[in-house]
Structures are given as C-alpha cells and as structure tokens.
Amino acid sequence: MIEFLQQLIDGFSQGAIYALIALGYTMVFGVLRFINFAHGDVFMLGAFAGLYLGPRTLKLFGAGPSYIGAAAVMLLAMLVCAVIGIIIERLCYRPLRERPKLTVLITAIGVSLFLENFGQFIFGANPKSFPELINNRAFELPEWWGQFSALTITISQVLVVAVTLVLLIAMRHIVLHTRMGMAMRALSFNPVAASLMGINTDVVISFTFGLGSALAGAAGILISIQQPSIDPLMGVNAGLKAFVAAVLGGIGNLPGAALGGILIGLLEYIVVGYVSPTYRDAIVFGVLILILLVKPTGLLGSSEREKV
C-alpha cells in the first residue's frame, strides 16, 4: 500500500513535468496542425539556461539556494526558451507555411537533430551537474500519519506540482479570457476565418510558440531541480513521452495534455515499481500505439466535423 502510494507520488510529480511539455506540443498543433518535434530540445535548452544563468542569478538574491532565486532562474529560462521558440518558428517553419505539412514535420525533426548535436558541441556530451537552486530534502512527515509517515515526499516534488498547477491556471486564463487567447482559438478553428476577423496570424503563431516554449523552459528547470544531472540529449526521451501524453489526452486539447502528462507519469512509475524498470519506455510508447489504434482522438479530444 505504502509502496503503491509512493509510486503514485513520484509518478504524479514526474507527470506534471510531462504535462508542461505536452502543452507546448498541443498548443502548436492547435494553431498550425503539425507536431513540433524540436519541442523536447527546447526543454533541454531550458535546463542549460538554468545551468549557466543559475549561479549568477542566485547570487543576486543572497549566497545560497533560495526560493526567490529559483523563481528568478525559472523565469529567465522561460524567457530564453520563449525567444528560442519564436526564432525557430520564424527561421524554420514560417518560410514553409504554405508547403505540405509533411515538409514542416521533417524540418522539425531536422531542427531537433540540430539542437541535440549543436548542444553536444557547445555544452559537451557529458552530463553536467545542475546547480542547487533550492535546498531539496524530504519532508518530515508527522507521527500521526501512522504508517503513511514512511512515505517520502520531497520539497521539489511539491514545488513541481504547485508550479505546474499555477502555470496551468495561467495558461487557461490566457487562452479563455484574453484577446490573444481568443485569437489563438479562432486560428485553431479556422485560420482563414481568423484572418478575416482581422487577426494577425503571424503574431498569434509567434506568441503560441513563445508560450509553449516558455512552459518547456519551466519544465527544464523543474526536472533539473528533481534530477540534477543534465545532458544535451535529455530532451529526446522526455520530449517523446510528452508527445505521447499529448496524443493520449487528445492532441490540440489543452486539459487533455495536462491529463495525459499526469497519466503517463503515473504509468511510468507503476511500471517501474511493479513490472520492471527495463520496460518503462516500451510500455509508454506501447500506449501511443494502443491509443492510435483504439481512440486516435485521445481521451478528451473530439473528432472534427464540419457542417457544410
């Protein structure tokens, strides 16, 4: 029982990170109808932004690790990633806007390979240890929790879930209640109609890339707080899993991406705990195949029907 709960806790906090990355996939899919396979690598760049900017930023807020310092590092990494995401779209995807979607998709894979190899070239291929942004330790669970006090819950786990929740709520607000969010939704329903409403689609697409990439940047910092060893290929696996999460939830559907992320995280840890860590990735990608076979629209997605 305790063991199962422990897997759920660990899986939930890992899933929160997948959820943040998955949102970027799903948002870009929503407005452009293509999968930005370079998204996982933007997540990696977020972690490296933290590696390089972290120590200096922390110093501004006192010597050691601090929450406010960690928050500043995360915001900086989000900003860096947003800019990178916007540049990638501007340079690599926009010139191909009128081309078949397959062209853009293959370009995205190219961008992904470029970032991974460029990352190894610049940062070195060896794992780097991530600076300590907060004093991460396990909470002392009170005695009256009885047998549950044997659980391990770390500060970083709580932080990851809390930050993810805040970002999800902020995202929801942006999409549902701001002018830009309205434009994003219009664009995802019908790009031609959106432009006839006076929406500057280029600006909205840039904004979408910026927002999605910022979330990936935040995820890059959060994962590095939990597992403080980062390398230029860390985005490959995490990115693919977040992609599976987005498809599981229903690609193009924002709450679906969040749900899918959490489910994939939980599944992963249950497999690790009860089946075998070896099958962890195989089972997650098995889910992708299964969902595509059984319910390609995902858990919360709906098939698009148009009335003519």
Place this chain on the structure above:
Amino acid sequence: MLEIKNLQVRYGTIAALHGISLKVERGSIVTLVGANGAGKSTILRAISGLVPVADGSIEYEGQPIANLAPHKIVARGLAHVPEGRMVFANLTVMENLLMGAYLRRDRAAFPKDLDYIFGIFPRLKERRKQTAGTLSGGEQQMLAIGRALMSKPKCLMLDEPSLGIAPILVRTIFEKIIEINQELGITILLVEQNANLALEISHRGYVLETGRIILEDSSEALRGNQQVRECYLGGE
C-alpha cells in the same frame, strides 16, 4: 469606393483571373454572377488578401490594397463573409459575434451594434448561447453576416450567401442585405449563383465567364439582356 484594374490571379501555373476590371460605387450593391468556377470567389479572395495578386491593382478608398495581409484589409473597413460561412463552430453565437469585433477598441458601443444585429436577425438572439455548430445553414449565414457587421465595415463582401440554405431563408437573407445597405449605408459586393435574386437586389452587375468579365451593366439592363436570360436566369 473600390476599383479593380486588370486583376490577375494564378493558382500555381493556372490562371484563375485574366485581367478583371470593375468598380464598386460607394453606397451601391454590386453583384458578380457567373457559373461555377468562373472566378467570382477568387475576386473576393484577392480583394481581402487571401490569395496573392499576380498583376493588376486593387484600390480601396483611393489607396492600393493589393497583396496586403488580410488583417490589414479588414482594419480598413472591408469585411468578407466567406463562402461556406466559416463560423467558429465550437464557439457560441455571442462569442462568434465578438470575434468579429476583434479589432475594435470601443467596447462601449458593442451592445448597440449587437442590438442592431439581433434586430435584423432575431433568430441569433434566441440562440446566442448555443454553439454555432448547432445552427442550421441559414442561421450560420446570418451569424456570418452579423459577425462581419461587428467589425463596423464600410464595405461588405458576401460570397454565395444563398448556398445550401433553405429557400425560405434565402429570401429573408436577401431582404436583410438590402436593409444593411440602405440603413447602415454599407457598400455591398455580392457574389451569387442565384443570378435572378442577385440582379433583383443589386444596382449593377458583372457577368463572369472563365476568369473574364463578359458583360457589365445596370442590374436592370442585365435582367433584360437576352444572353443573360438564357445562360443565367433560366429564362427562355
């Protein structure tokens, strides 16, 4: 208000318009009639910036607008109700109307404009909380027109407003088009396959055939024209 000279549009290597020239006077209703594939919709799409103009000029209120981005053209007061209506099916009727006002900053004036639209299309008022996808074709057409009106246009372009709509509603919609033209003073450029109806409500008409204008005259004269009667009005 709108003057097009020698407009040419190509889809790939295929020419869709071979030098179209036409003029829309302020306050008038002008209609483009012609068979399927004659290039009527392409003219509207070129004016609103949805397809690139290969050659020729488009002047709106004396300013060249050819090849401007669609959102910049809307901002000048030229609204386009596209073929197939393109309402936002997942949004409510109200949200669709507000989307039409995307560029406007004068939120205080919205209720008055909404009242006017609900006045001409009471059906929309009844259904304002429903998602647009649940509306009938005719209701969606009303919504598409209402949405375009929310941008406060000076000129409204309508592409096949009668397409796929119950005949009983077609009449209503055309009556409302006249009303919009007369009461709001909005200039109207209408593309329509139902040439009978279109020439009945318009002041001037252009007849298109395979990307060229073959006839232009006052609508009244066109309705009396033997060739037009035979080819487009189903007359003897």
